[in-house]
Amino acid sequence: MTTRSWLADLEFSPGTVRVRKTGAVLAVNAALVRDVTTWMAYFLAIRAEPRAPGAVKVHCVPDRPRPWYLLWPVLRLAGARMVTSAADAEIMIGFEDRTRCTPGPAGTPGLNLNCVDVSKSRVAEAFAQAFGYPLALDPRSHHGPAVEKSEENGVHDGRIVACPCEPRAGRAYQRLVDAEQPDGLVEDLRTPTIGGVPQLVFVKRRTRERRFANDNVEVRLRRVETVFTADEIAAIGRFCAAMGLDWGGLDILRDRTTRRLYVVDANKTDMGPPVALPLREKLEATRLLAAGLRRHLDALLARACTP
DSSP states (O other), rough: OOOHHTTTTEEEEEEEEETTOOOOOEEHHHHHHHHHHHHHHHHHHHHHSSOOSSSSEEEEEEEOOOBBBBBHHHHHHHTTTOOOOOOSSEEEEOOSSSSOOOOOOOSEEEETOOOBBHHHHHHHHHHHHHHSSSOOOOOOTTTEEEEEEEEEEEEEEEEEEESOOOOTEEEEEEEEOOOOOOSHHHHHHEEETTTTTOEEEEEEEEEETTTTTOOOOOEEEEEEEGGGGGHHHHHHHHHHHTOSSSEEEEEEEEEEOOOOOOEEETTOBBSSSSSTSOHHHHHHHHHHHHHHHHHHHHEEEHHHHHH
């Protein structure tokens, strides 16, 4: 994979960069330059990391993940080798950075082949099914503040609205979860999962004013059992099963009054690790995810070989 092929994914204009696949537009400014520089240090460190032995042949459909997607470094350290032909693959991975997509091919062990809808409405539906209490609300009958956000994945355009109000087309309406901490920062528990099992937690902390933006004041790496209870881990597993999510990242909030969890977003093509996480912890997280993914891939292959 060459730098030239990466750049083909991007469309450059004066002052902006547009991602062709998703339509996301990034402003070219000092913050973007800083983030790219920080990411490059991580990328070069990953290139220097040893891979797990015994390559597993993986084919991603319809797209091949670029290095800025978390799956790329994790597959690399897990010892997976991406092949261009489905006929040569031992494992198929559904990978398309779109909110809705078609199911992947059947008949081959795989990940995310049936994760076809990560819209906010589908996330809220699966959440209520898995946790037993709602996230979504009807803005016409709800009284008080609510969160309005795009149905599309990765837009980061959430805002607080006063209800009752008329819903806007293409928007989802959710409970406003109070995840503010005593120091005034809001915590987002970003949780990578493999096979429905949480692997680790990136505790992402933001200002109240920037709570819906991907703009973190700091990020901390935490072990799953220090953040979630056993019952919560089981509910997360049920949520992933309902979504068909075998690999992906969840945005989870804990309400500071009720202490209940709310899964407010699911991403099957998440980027990362978070830029604000120190490099040492980025590498530690990637190694942990690579070990977890390799175990999962080996288990899939073992089951496929069982008569």
